[in-house]
Amino acid sequence: MIPIKPAAPETGAPRTPASAALQYLQPGALNLTALPPxxxxxxxxxxxxxxxxxxxxxxxxxxxxxxxxxxxxxxxxxxxxxxxxxxxxxxxxxxxxxxxxxxxxxxxxxxxxxxxxxxxxxxxxxxxxxxxxxxxxxxxxxxxxxxxxxxxxxxxxxxxxxxxxxxxxxxxxxxxxxxxxxxxxxxxxxxxxxxxxxxxxxxxxxxxxxxxxxxxxxxxxxxxxxxxxxxxxxxxxxxxxxxxxxxxxxxxxxxxxxxxxxxxxxxxxxxxxxxxxxxxxxxxWNFGDYLGIGAGAHSKLSFPHRVLRQARYKQPQSFMDAARQGNAVSEEHEITRAEMGFEFMLNALRLSEGFDPNLFGERTGMTINAIDKPLNEAEAKGLITRDFKLIKPTELGQRFLNDLQEMFLGE
The missing domain is CATH 3.20.20.70 (Aldolase class I)
Incomplete structure (x- = not known):
C-alpha cells in the first residue's frame, strides 16, 4: 500500500500545486455564476x-x-x-x-x-x-x-x-x-x-x-x-x-x-x-476561496470570469519591507481552464463522503463533462463511484489517493 500524503497539516495553508498543461479541457473563459465562501x-x-x-x-x-x-x-x-x-x-x-x-x-x-x-x-x-x-x-x-x-x-x-x-x-x-x-x-x-x-x-x-x-x-x-x-x-x-x-x-x-x-x-x-x-x-477541500496574508501565505480568489492565485514573499523581513511599500505579493497567476480540473479534484477527492457534481460547475465555471475521461478511467479502476448526485472515492481510492489525484493531471 502507498501511504497517503496529506495536505498541509491543520495549518489552514494548503500547498499550491504546480501548473500543469492538461490536455483534456478546451480553452475558453470561465463563467462562475456565484462566488464561493x-x-x-x-x-x-x-x-x-x-x-x-x-x-x-x-x-x-x-x-x-x-x-x-x-x-x-x-x-x-x-x-x-x-x-x-x-x-x-x-x-x-x-x-x-x-x-x-x-x-x-x-x-x-x-x-x-x-x-x-x-x-x-x-x-x-x-x-x-x-x-x-x-x-x-x-x-x-x-x-x-x-x-x-x-x-x-x-x-x-x-x-x-x-x-x-x-x-x-x-x-x-x-x-x-x-x-x-x-x-x-x-x-x-x-x-x-x-x-x-x-x-x-x-x-x-x-x-x-x-x-x-x-x-x-x-x-x-x-x-x-x-x-x-x-x-x-x-x-x-x-x-x-x-x-x-x-x-x-x-x-x-x-x-x-x-x-x-x-x-x-x-x-x-x-x-x-x-x-x-x-x-x-x-x-x-470544497475549492472555496481564501485570502492569505503574512510571509509566504497563499491566496485563491474567484471572480466571475477568472480564478486568481497569489503568494507572498516568504522571508519575514522581505515580506515586511514589501508590505510597507504596498504590495507583499511576490507571485500571481490565473488558474487556466487546463489546470482547473486537477486543482478542484486535488482538494475534493480528499473528502470521504464525496461531493455533488454540481459543485464542480459552481467552483470552476465549467461542466463536469470537462473531466469525463479521467472520471471514467477512475471509475473503471474501482477508485471512485459516481452518479448524477455524488462522486465519491472508494475505500481503494482513499488508500491510493495520490494515484487517483494524479489521474486528473491528464496527458
Whole structure:
C-alpha cells in the first residue's frame, strides 16, 4: 500500500500545486455564476526550532521577534488586498505558522482588532489559532479566548517522549498532556494534531497515542502519516521508518479505533465528532476561496470570469519591507481552464463522503463533462463511484489517493 500524503497539516495553508498543461479541457473563459465562501489565513512565520520533517515556511527565532513590525505589515498587507474582496464576508479565520502561539496576548488582541476594523466577519465565524504545547500558558490562552479565538489546533504529534525527541519537538510528553488539559478547560472547540508511522514506531505505540488523545474526548483529531518532504532534514537524513505493511496496520488500527469512538472520518486525515468538522479546512477541500496574508501565505480568489492565485514573499523581513511599500505579493497567476480540473479534484477527492457534481460547475465555471475521461478511467479502476448526485472515492481510492489525484493531471 502507498501511504497517503496529506495536505498541509491543520495549518489552514494548503500547498499550491504546480501548473500543469492538461490536455483534456478546451480553452475558453470561465463563467462562475456565484462566488464561493471566503476564508482568511494569517501566517506567523517564526517558531522556536525548525522540526526536521517540516517543509512549511517557518523560521527559527534566534532573537527577539519583531512582533509590532510584523503586525504592522499584516495590517498593511490586508489593507492592500481589500479591493480584491470588496463586499465579501469572511466565514472562517485560521492563524497558522510557524508557531503563532508565540505571539503575545496583547499582539493577538491588536491583530483581532485590526481584523474586525477592516473586514466583515461572519457573526459565528470559526477563528482558529495553531499552538505548540511547548508555548502553553494557561493565562495567556484565556486571553487568546477573550480576544476572539474560538478554536485551538494543537500540534501534539505524539504523547511518547522518545518519538517527540526523534521528531525534534520542543515539548515532552508531560507538556503535551498539560497542553491538552489547558485547551480542554479553556476552549469548547479544539483539534489535536497527531502523526503516525514515526521513526521506529510500533503498532502498540501508535495505539497508545490514539488512546491517550481519545481519553480527552477532543472534538476533532487530525491524524497524519509522516512523509519525507523534499528540502527537509529528514529527506536528507532519512530516519528508520515503519515499512509499508507496518504503516498499513497502523492505518487500519486508526480507522477501527476512531470509528469505535464515534468519530466521523470525513476527510483523509480528519476525524470529528458530530457538528465539529473544521469549517476552515472544509472550505479548502470544497475549492472555496481564501485570502492569505503574512510571509509566504497563499491566496485563491474567484471572480466571475477568472480564478486568481497569489503568494507572498516568504522571508519575514522581505515580506515586511514589501508590505510597507504596498504590495507583499511576490507571485500571481490565473488558474487556466487546463489546470482547473486537477486543482478542484486535488482538494475534493480528499473528502470521504464525496461531493455533488454540481459543485464542480459552481467552483470552476465549467461542466463536469470537462473531466469525463479521467472520471471514467477512475471509475473503471474501482477508485471512485459516481452518479448524477455524488462522486465519491472508494475505500481503494482513499488508500491510493495520490494515484487517483494524479489521474486528473491528464496527458
Amino acid at each position: 471566503l476564508s482568511l489565513y494569517i501566517h506567523w512565520p517564526w517558531c522556536v526550532r525548525k522540526c526536521p520533517y517540516c517543509d512549511f515556511n517557518s523560521h527559527e527565532s534566534n532573537g527577539p521577534i519583531p512582533e509590532q513590525a510584523y503586525l504592522d505589515a499584516l495590517r498593511a498587507d490586508l489593507e492592500s488586498s481589500l479591493p480584491l474582496i470588496w463586499g465579501r464576508k469572511i466565514h472562517t479565520v485560521f492563524i497558522g505558522g510557524g508557531t503563532p502561539s508565540l505571539m503575545s496576548a496583547a499582539g493577538l488582541e491588536r491583530l483581532m482588532s485590526d481584523l474586525r476594523t477592516l473586514l466583515p466577519l461572519d457573526l459565528d465565524a470559526e477563528i482558529t489559532m495553531e499552538a505548540n504545547p511547548g508555548t502553553f500558558e494557561a493565562d495567556k490562552f484565556r486571553q487568546f479566548r477573550e480576544s476572539g479565538i474560538n478554536r485551538l489546533s494543537i500540534g501534539i504529534q505524539s504523547f511518547n517522549g522518545a518519538h517527540l525527541q526523534a521528531l525534534g519537538r520542543i515539548h515532552d510528553a508531560r507538556e503535551a498532556i498539560k497542553a491538552v488539559e489547558i485547551a480542554h478547560a479553556t476552549f469548547d472547540n479544539f483539534n489535536l494534531d497527531l502523526m503516525y508511522a514515526l521513526p521506529r514506531q510500533t503498532l502498540l505505540e501508535a495505539r497508545q497515542d490514539i488512546d491517550t488523545a481519545l481519553s480527552f474526548a477532543p472534538p476533532h483529531l487530525s491524524l497524519y502519516h509522516l512523509t519525507m518532504e523534499p528540502n527537509t532534514v529528514f529527506a536528507k537524513y532519512p530516519p528508520p521508518l515503519p515499512d509499508d505493511d507496518e504503516s498499513a496496520d497502523i492505518q487500519d488500527m486508526i480507522f477501527e479505533r476512531m470509528a469505535g469512538a464515534g468519530y466521523q472520518h470525513y476527510e483523509v486525515s480528519a476525524y470529528a465528532r458530530a457538528g465539529q468538522r473544521a469549517r476552515h479546512n472544509l472550505n479548502y
